[in-house]
Amino acid sequence: MFTLINEFTVTGDVEEFRLVLEDFNRYMSAQPGAGGYRLLRSTRRPEVFVELAEWESAEAHQAAVRSDGFLPLVSRLRPLVEKSVPDLYETVRDEQTVAG
Secondary structure, three states, rough: OOOEEEEEEOOOOHHHHHHHHHHHHHHOOOOOOOOEEEEOOOOOOOOOEEEEEEOOOOHHHHHOOOOOOOOHHHHHHHHHEEEEEEEEEEEOOOOOOOOO
């Protein structure tokens, strides 16, 4: 399992950013090998968002990034964010703790 972690610093309209990211997520979630998705927002820096997207393999993620629909979605995000810092991480250890 691989996880894409992408930190966005939003400088444009936050609601428009969220709508564009929803379209982006809908497209990427339909790609082969896509798994779960989460969007987080910083409580200290409300302009900072982090997305977590699960992929079954690095190759599946790369194929999605090279697909025809990817670049048009990226071009919609660019005017809304100051920076985007994506990276793909391989799961080394996964423990889930339930508070009780």
